[in-house]
Every structure is written in structure tokens, then in C-alpha cells.
Amino acid sequence: MSRVLRIGNASGFYGDRFDAVREMLTGGAEGGGLDVLTGDYLAELTMLILGRDLLKDPSAGYAKTFLRQMEEGLGLAHERGVRIVANAGGLNPAGLADALRALAGRLGVPARIAHVEGDRLPARDGVLAANAYLGGAGIAACLDAGADVVVTGRVTDAALVTGPAQWFFGWRPEDPGGYDRLAGAVVAGHVLECGTQATGGNYAFFTGHDPKLLRRPGFPLAELHEDGSAVITKHPGTGGVVDTGTVTAQLLYETGGARYAGPDVTARLDTVRLAQEGPDRVRISGVRGEAPPPTLKAGLCRLGGFRNELVFVLTGLDVEAKAELVRDQVEDALARGPKPRPAQVRWELARTDRADAATEETASALLRLVVRDPDPEAVGRTLSGAAIELALASYPGFHVTAPPGKGAPYGVFETAYVPVGEVPHTAVLPDGTRLAVPAPQERRALAPVPEPPLPEPPPSGPTRRGPLGLVAGARSGDKGGDANVGVWVRDDRAWRWLAHTLTVDLFRQLLPETKELPVERHVLPGLRALNFTVTGLLGEGVASQARFDPQAKGLGEWLRSRHVDLPEELL
Incomplete structure (x- = not known):
């Protein structure tokens, strides 16, 4: 009988349900426990937040929530023999690994801690954080060396599954069928990465399910097989639902064409097959894989300038005319202000109002003004002055949802691609040994997949x-x-x-x-x-x-x- 890797997820973003780690570690206590528990903490916005944290404190730059979760989770995982793999290291995986060792010492838990680094790219002008997306091989190397906990910086979300799969099954890309197996793990990882989105969260057809089930969806887990196929499920008795619809929805999330490229493998999404195997059990099979591309995707986060916004409330009659009046007045005030007009000025009118409304709120529309500029004064004091002077001089019923404030910095995310050889993927093992992680030697440039034949069109009818x-x-x-x-x-x-x-x-x-x-x-x-x-x-x-x-x-x-x-x- 082939071995099965049971791998669960306890976080889809930085700030996800805090109790999920404990729930996932204890929810399968009756013979259905996990081999590995993962956590995804790094969204594009998170990298900017962590970059700002690191500027203030060189020992910061990682997801502090994860460290607090480990105060309870570290001991539970050790008792149950569950390995933990998370990208919570953010911009400082070594710092998080040190903090985990100190925590393990205080708790008396003999946990072996390892981390993966090398994703941070050389500093660039104006860039707060620049990170390449690494694959799962570094995670696999840490687990091979006996790590109980592996924390990483920026890896692909699916690497949290491909890494443990390579360790557990001993997969190598160059083995016959190796890319297909890895592609299966990538697809399973993509389903797990956003947590409860695979178990009924944010689901288009949610009205077709019992509302009580969706009140608190359980987190998903995958039973990954040696051939790369998987079953997506959840712990018995937890909320939510796993069916082909919830899995399909997550498979389509934040993807593009049929080729889903990553550093481990390019997975062919046009080969995925789903089947409802039983209640809350969906089998994924048939996934084909190809050699990964010759470059790694990288994310660049920089401060873009300063922004401010103001929302005017337009109540009752003549909404369009009221909006036109206040727009003209603010534009005139900005043109006459002490600073040049902000570089970007955007107006949006949301017609949330209703005719003959029973409440003032439902009789009101919202006019939103957003301004951006490299100069904080241009979006702060200038905008405040323009708005305040209109308090008694504009449309009837003039008021705003909140008084204008100072301008706040905003970030910009850019995508770049770097040659694989320029990124020093490194596994730092529990004993401190630094191991260079080789990249797959075979590479295949990405190319669009021709559109497949469409089914016969349906017959015409009413x-x-x-x-x-x-x-x-x-x-x-x-x-x-x-x-x-x-x-x-x-x-x-x-x-x-x-x-x-x-x-x-x-x-x-x-x-x-x-x-x-x-x-x-x-x-x-x-x-x-x-x-x-x-x-x-x-x-x-x-x-x-x-x-x-x-x-x-x-x-x-x-x-x-x-x-x-x-x-x-x-x-």
C-alpha cells in the first residue's frame, strides 16, 4: 500500500484565524492526524508591511503572529510528531528561527529549528523589499536533516507543499514522472494555500449550503499520494464544506493561463481532473508537469508616495448636480493652493442612494476623492484646507464621513524576473550547517498553450x-x-x-x-x-x-x- 502524506494548512494570510494552528494539530487526534502543518503568511502587501517593520527594528521583519501561535503549537506538534513549515520568516527568517529556538528553550520543547534563505535580492534604489520566489527544495533539505520546524522567507505558496512532498517521498525532478508528481503537489498546494477558501469561504454558490456549516469553516488538508494525486479534505466535525466547486474556485484564484509556472515545476492546469470521492473529499488527479522556466519571479516593494482620501455624503435630491458642484469647488481650491495640484486626483461617485428612502443613510450617495503625490503636504494640508473651507459654502446637506487627515504613505508592488543562477537558495540546517540548494537543471521557456477545441455549441432555444x-x-x-x-x-x-x-x-x-x-x-x-x-x-x-x-x-x-x-x- 502506497504511503500517504497528510499535510494541512493553518494560515492563508498574516492575520488569519489565530486558533487554527491548535485546531489543525488537535482536530485529527482520532487516527487522522497530520504529518506536516503549513502556514502561508506572505501576501504582496505583507512584504511591504514587514519591510517597514524592519526599517524600525533590524530584529523584526517576520510574522510575529506565528511566533505567538508557536507558544502553544510547538509543544502540541512535538507531542503528535507533526513537522511545521511556514513562510512566516518574511524578510528575516534567520531572526524568526533564533526567536523560535529561544521559545523552545523556555518551553522545554526539544524542537530542531531550521530556516531557508537566499530569496532577498541586492538592494535597489527606492526599493523597500526585493525577494525572489524560491521553490521547495530548501525546505526538503531542512526536513531531510531532521528539522521539526522550517521557516522560510519568500517562497512560492505551493512550495510549502512541494518541499515536504520531496522530503517525504524522495522525489527528484529528473526521475521518470518527476515533473508530473511535483505538478500534482503544486496543485494541491495551491488549493491549500488560502486556507478556508477551499472549504467554503468566499464561495460563489454559498447559498446552496447550510449556513451553519459556513459559520466557521475548518481549514483544509491534503492526502498526497506518491503518484502526485491528492485528496482535499478537512478534519471530521469541523465546519465548512469541501466539494468540486470549492476546490475549482480556489484552483482559479490568482492564476492565469494553462501553464502555472513555479521554481520547482510548471504545472499544466488544463490537465487537472476533479472528482467527488465522498463527503468533504475531492480527488485531484491527472496533473501533468513540465520543466520550470529559466527565471524566478521576484516581487519588488517600494514606497510610491503619499495618498489621502475624502468621502463626501450627498443626500436626497440632485445627487449628480451636488457631485458636480463640489468637484468643481475642490478642483478650484486645489489649483489655488500653496502647493501644486496633487499628481493624481481621482473622483468616484457611488450611487448608494434610493428614491423615497426610509432612512437618511439609504437616501445618501458617496462621492470619494483620492489624491496621490510624492509630497505629503500636497495630499495633507492642501487637501484639508480645500475641504474645510467648503463646510458652509457647498451643496445642501454638506458633510463628510470623516474629517480630512494627514497624507499616509502608500506602497507599490512590481514584478521582475531574475535568472535562477543569481539567487543563492540556501538551507540553514538545525545544526547551523549552510547547504547550497541546487536548482533543477532542465529549464523550459514559457509559451502560451493553444486554445483547446471547444465543445459543440448548444442548440438554440428560449x-x-x-x-x-x-x-x-x-x-x-x-x-x-x-x-x-x-x-x-x-x-x-x-x-x-x-x-x-x-x-x-x-x-x-x-x-x-x-x-x-x-x-x-x-x-x-x-x-x-x-x-x-x-x-x-x-x-x-x-x-x-x-x-x-x-x-x-x-x-x-x-x-x-x-x-x-x-x-x-x-x-
Whole structure:
């Protein structure tokens, strides 16, 4: 009987459910325990936050929440024989490893601590943090050396699974079928990385499940097999739900085309097959892999300048005219101010008001002003003066949601690519030995996958106008300044319709914000899904807060709310 690696996740971001570590370590006590527990703490915005922490304190730069979680989790993991792997080291994995050793000493837990480094790139002008995304081989080397806890800096989210898998099964990329096995682990890791998004969190069809189940979803785990296949599940008795829909949604999250590239392997998402194996059990199989690309992705975080915002409340009648008046007044005041007009000025009117409303709040619309400039005075004192002087001189009912404040710094995230040989991937073993981690020798440049043949179009029939979301689910997210929207359906009849109906042109019509931007459509027949990538929608990334929804979290739900002609047979 083949061995199975049971690997769970207890964090999808810095600030996720604090008790999840304990829940995952104790939830499988009745014969269903874990071999490895992972935690993902590093989003793009987190790297900027940690960079600012490090400027203030050279011993900081890691996720302090993880260290507090280990005050209880370290002993529990040791008792149960569970290895812990987390990227909580952020910009200072060595510092976190030292803090963990000190904690283990205080607790009397004989935990062997290791860490992975080498992801930090040489300093660049104006860059607060520059990190390459490493793969899982360094983690595997630390586990091979007997580490009980491995903390890393910037690795790919999936490396938290590929590393333990390489250690547990002894996989090597050059072995026959090696890339396919690694690709299976990448897909399993991508499902686990965002925690409860795989168990019913943020799920488009949530109304189809018992609300009590979704009140507190349990965290996911994967039963990874030696051939690279996996079963996604959760601990018995925990909340949430695992079905092919929740797994599909997470597979589409923050991805692009059929080739999902990483430092260990390029996984072919167009080969993924899902099957409901039982209650809260979804099998992933058939994943094919290819040699990784010759470069590593890197994230560059820098301070972009200063921003400020002000929200005007427009109540009752003549909302458009009120908005026009106050816009003209503020623009005139900014032009006459002591500083030049801010480099970027953006106005957005949200018509949240209703006619003949029963409350003042529901009778009001919101006019949002966002300004950016390299000079804090231009977005602080200048904007404050322009707004305050209008308090008694503007539209009837003038007020704002909060008084104007000082300008706050904002960050910019940029993506770069560096040759693999320029990044010194290093495993620092429990005894302090520094081990250079070799990269896979075979490399394959990325190329688009030709669009696969579409299914036969459905026969024509009666249609009814209604929201796309009556038929299709969606999940959206961010990658730097770009956004993706994955759209999927639940049966073959709906897939025949979706594949031929939701073209790039219709996508742009439904989401007018994307009309002038590059949009690509990627077809994933095995998931009955289309994945759209929109270049530049999010400006300079989440930290710059360029739009109302800076991480495109709601973009998919906006798309689902738009009305199209739906075949009546699908309703």
C-alpha cells in the first residue's frame, strides 16, 4: 500500500484565524492526524508591511503572529510528531528561527529549528523589499536533516507543499514522472494555500449550503499520494464544506493561463481532473508537469508616495448636480493652493442612494476623492484646507464621513524576473550547517498553450434575461497591478453555453472598467472554466489602493451580477 502524506494548512494570510494552528494539530487526534502543518503568511502587501517593520527594528521583519501561535503549537506538534513549515520568516527568517529556538528553550520543547534563505535580492534604489520566489527544495533539505520546524522567507505558496512532498517521498525532478508528481503537489498546494477558501469561504454558490456549516469553516488538508494525486479534505466535525466547486474556485484564484509556472515545476492546469470521492473529499488527479522556466519571479516593494482620501455624503435630491458642484469647488481650491495640484486626483461617485428612502443613510450617495503625490503636504494640508473651507459654502446637506487627515504613505508592488543562477537558495540546517540548494537543471521557456477545441455549441432555444451568476460561479484576485477572474459552471450543458458565450468582447461589455485594458481568455475544459486576466486594472498593486476594490476580490461577483441572456434549460 502506497504511503500517504497528510499535510494541512493553518494560515492563508498574516492575520488569519489565530486558533487554527491548535485546531489543525488537535482536530485529527482520532487516527487522522497530520504529518506536516503549513502556514502561508506572505501576501504582496505583507512584504511591504514587514519591510517597514524592519526599517524600525533590524530584529523584526517576520510574522510575529506565528511566533505567538508557536507558544502553544510547538509543544502540541512535538507531542503528535507533526513537522511545521511556514513562510512566516518574511524578510528575516534567520531572526524568526533564533526567536523560535529561544521559545523552545523556555518551553522545554526539544524542537530542531531550521530556516531557508537566499530569496532577498541586492538592494535597489527606492526599493523597500526585493525577494525572489524560491521553490521547495530548501525546505526538503531542512526536513531531510531532521528539522521539526522550517521557516522560510519568500517562497512560492505551493512550495510549502512541494518541499515536504520531496522530503517525504524522495522525489527528484529528473526521475521518470518527476515533473508530473511535483505538478500534482503544486496543485494541491495551491488549493491549500488560502486556507478556508477551499472549504467554503468566499464561495460563489454559498447559498446552496447550510449556513451553519459556513459559520466557521475548518481549514483544509491534503492526502498526497506518491503518484502526485491528492485528496482535499478537512478534519471530521469541523465546519465548512469541501466539494468540486470549492476546490475549482480556489484552483482559479490568482492564476492565469494553462501553464502555472513555479521554481520547482510548471504545472499544466488544463490537465487537472476533479472528482467527488465522498463527503468533504475531492480527488485531484491527472496533473501533468513540465520543466520550470529559466527565471524566478521576484516581487519588488517600494514606497510610491503619499495618498489621502475624502468621502463626501450627498443626500436626497440632485445627487449628480451636488457631485458636480463640489468637484468643481475642490478642483478650484486645489489649483489655488500653496502647493501644486496633487499628481493624481481621482473622483468616484457611488450611487448608494434610493428614491423615497426610509432612512437618511439609504437616501445618501458617496462621492470619494483620492489624491496621490510624492509630497505629503500636497495630499495633507492642501487637501484639508480645500475641504474645510467648503463646510458652509457647498451643496445642501454638506458633510463628510470623516474629517480630512494627514497624507499616509502608500506602497507599490512590481514584478521582475531574475535568472535562477543569481539567487543563492540556501538551507540553514538545525545544526547551523549552510547547504547550497541546487536548482533543477532542465529549464523550459514559457509559451502560451493553444486554445483547446471547444465543445459543440448548444442548440438554440428560449432565453431569459438574468444575472450570469444564476448559472456560473466566479473567483477573482490580484497579481500586482493585474487581476484575474475565473468563471466556472457545474455541468456539461452549462459548459457548452459558457465556452461559446462568455467571450473577451462580452467580458469587456459586462465589466466596462476593463474596456480599454488588455484582456486574455484562457480555456480550462477539465474544470469547465474560463480564466480571464486583466492587465493594469489595479494600477501599481494593492498597496497603492488604486481603486475601490484594490485586490479585485469582488470583481468576480460584479461579473456574476451582470445580466445576460440565459438559456431557460439551464435555469
